[in-house]
Amino acid sequence: xxxxxxxxxxxxxxxxxxxxRDLLLAYxxxxxLVSPLVFFLMVATLFPLGVSPEPxxxxxxxxxxxWVAALLSTLLSMDSLFRSDFDDGSLExxxxxxxxxxxxxxAKVCAHWMISGLPLTIMxxxxxxxxxxxxxxxxxxxxxxxxxxxxxxxxxxIGAGLTVGLRKGGVLITLxxxxxxxxxxxxxxxxVQAATGGLPIAGYLAILGAILALGVVLAPLAIAAALRISxxx
Amino acid sequence: xxxxxxxxLLDMGGHGLYVWIxxxxxxxxLLFNIVSPLLKTKxxxxxxxx
Amino acid sequence: xxxxxxxxxxxxxxxxxxxxxDISGKLLPGFSIAALLLLLVGVVWALAFAPAxxxxxxxxxxxxxxxxxxxxxxxxxxxxxxxxxxxxxxxMKVADMVAKSCAPLGxxxxxxxxxxxxxxxxxxxxxxxxxxxxxxxxxxxxxxYIGVYTLHTTVESEVNAGQxxxxxxxxxxxxxxxxxxxxxWWNTLHQPATFTVTExxxxxxxxxxxLLIMVLGFYCFFAxxxxxxxxxxxxxxxxxxxxxxQLIEERQHVL
Numbered sequence: 001x002x003x004x005x006x007x008x009x010x011x012x013x014x015x016x017x018x019x020x021r022d023l024l025l026a027y028x029x030x031x032x033l034v035s036p037l038v039f040f041l042m043v044a045t046l047f048p049l050g051v052s053p054e055p056x057x058x059x060x061x062x063x064x065x066x067w068v069a070a071l072l073s074t075l076l077s078m079d080s081l082f083r084s085d086f087d088d089g090s091l092e093x094x095x096x097x098x099x100x101x102x103x104x105x106x107a108k109v110c111a112h113w114m115i116s117g118l119p120l121t122i123m124x125x126x127x128x129x130x131x132x133x134x135x136x137x138x139x140x141x142x143x144x145x146x147x148x149x150x151x152x153x154x155x156x157x158i159g160a161g162l163t164v165g166l167r168k169g170g171v172l173i174t175l176x177x178x179x180x181x182x183x184x185x186x187x188x189x190x191x192v193q194a195a196t197g198g199l200p201i202a203g204y205l206a207i208l209g210a211i212l213a214l215g216v217v218l219a220p221l222a223i224a225a226a227l228r229i230s231x232x233x
Numbered sequence: 234x235x236x237x238x239x240x241x242l243l244d245m246g247g248h249g250l251y252v253w254i255x256x257x258x259x260x261x262x263l264l265f266n267i268v269s270p271l272l273k274t275k276x277x278x279x280x281x282x283x
Numbered sequence: 284x285x286x287x288x289x290x291x292x293x294x295x296x297x298x299x300x301x302x303x304x305d306i307s308g309k310l311l312p313g314f315s316i317a318a319l320l321l322l323l324v325g326v327v328w329a330l331a332f333a334p335a336x337x338x339x340x341x342x343x344x345x346x347x348x349x350x351x352x353x354x355x356x357x358x359x360x361x362x363x364x365x366x367x368x369x370x371x372x373x374x375m376k377v378a379d380m381v382a383k384s385c386a387p388l389g390x391x392x393x394x395x396x397x398x399x400x401x402x403x404x405x406x407x408x409x410x411x412x413x414x415x416x417x418x419x420x421x422x423x424x425x426x427x428y429i430g431v432y433t434l435h436t437t438v439e440s441e442v443n444a445g446q447x448x449x450x451x452x453x454x455x456x457x458x459x460x461x462x463x464x465x466x467x468w469w470n471t472l473h474q475p476a477t478f479t480v481t482e483x484x485x486x487x488x489x490x491x492x493x494l495l496i497m498v499l500g501f502y503c504f505f506a507x508x509x510x511x512x513x514x515x516x517x518x519x520x521x522x523x524x525x526x527x528x529q530l531i532e533e534r535q536h537v538l
Contacts, residue, residue, distance in 0.1 A: 158454055162447050166437055175433055176451060179426040180458050183465035190472065211461065218457065225371075225450050233443035234331050242331060245341035248406050252344050255399045256326065259348045262395045263322075263504055266388055270511035277518050278534045 018107030063192035117149025140195035161226030321500030359389035367449025384512035
């Protein structure tokens, strides 16, 4: 086997290595992984407490509440995406490495989704049951979250990249990213409401898929640009 | 002139308050966007008086 | 990132802050007079001479503020994004400063469009706010403006603040069609089609001529405010350069 220099590594090897690194780091801090999930549960609990626990009311708003809670939980976890790497200097190393930054970024976001968006999606049926979501809407909820949460992670990462050098970065991410989340929210909840009404959801899933595809292609470029700007300041 | 008298112009068939408030807000915002940079220019030259 | 395209010389001249300062100084009087005249004529026409709407009565006159403001708010965002892109690609300081000036300007105009839209809604549909597609889209546009403006003011380094804002405004630009489409779709789902703040499709000339004059007047105002804001930004950023120092001295003699 010939000696491979860093630049000889194939792109998929680089992706895999970055992914493994981030998942390992997350595992070492696994207590931190729970907070967004608890937050997710808590936000959903606020609605019956703050408005009304009537099944009739809750079943109407369940789709929206679960989606909004997922959105907010994702935002909550976004700040930590780059911060620890920024603080210990490994982010700068990533910028200087010969590997394409966009690829490293995709791997990081993928890892982030696996520890935030994916658990949220898995937990969503629990919330849906608590909020009396009609059973017809359940599969739509899971599917839309499955397709939507990666998009949320990608867009959120743009905000994280832009604010990683700032002290109040966490709150700022919310401000920058929430308007961009709105289409995903609209189509995600729209699909669940359509499914509840017995209508097909293939169109919604297609739109969400298209938005995800657009995000996968364009967001890493924006994130990479944002990181270069943040690190250079 | 569409209106027969000045008081009719002010009243706007009952909608006077809405219309005039809108035009007043517009004036305020347009003026702000002119006065604000002018003030900052003045501040700049004043501040750099050496 | 270097570009090997052959840009004409005047393009790079645009990048000189001093050149922009000089030429904007020459353009300001003309645009100011144009803005003043157009807006004056437009407002008088809109308030006193244009006919009232058949259904909405005189509250229809708000359209002469609301529509120009809405158009301007959207154009300003596009301009901000394009200026940002130019500053990122060609590293042009002037483009960066223009983009920074667009943010507060566009945000306040968006507020104007929202306020007039809301006030217009009260006599028309009896509510101070309606979640119709265009007003909701304008609200989201305001959020996008606030995001860019916050980046401009929070990032400490001036250069990086402009660059970060440019990246965000470009991301926003790509998103705007998606947001508009999704909000319109959402709106048709939840509200009957009669709920629109749009002007009637076929407007008689007594109505669209003053509207056009107001739109032109707003654009001239935009040019004036943008130039004024950019000039302040230039003075501040170039304060150590010789020509600004000279200007300061000249001003002192006047004071």
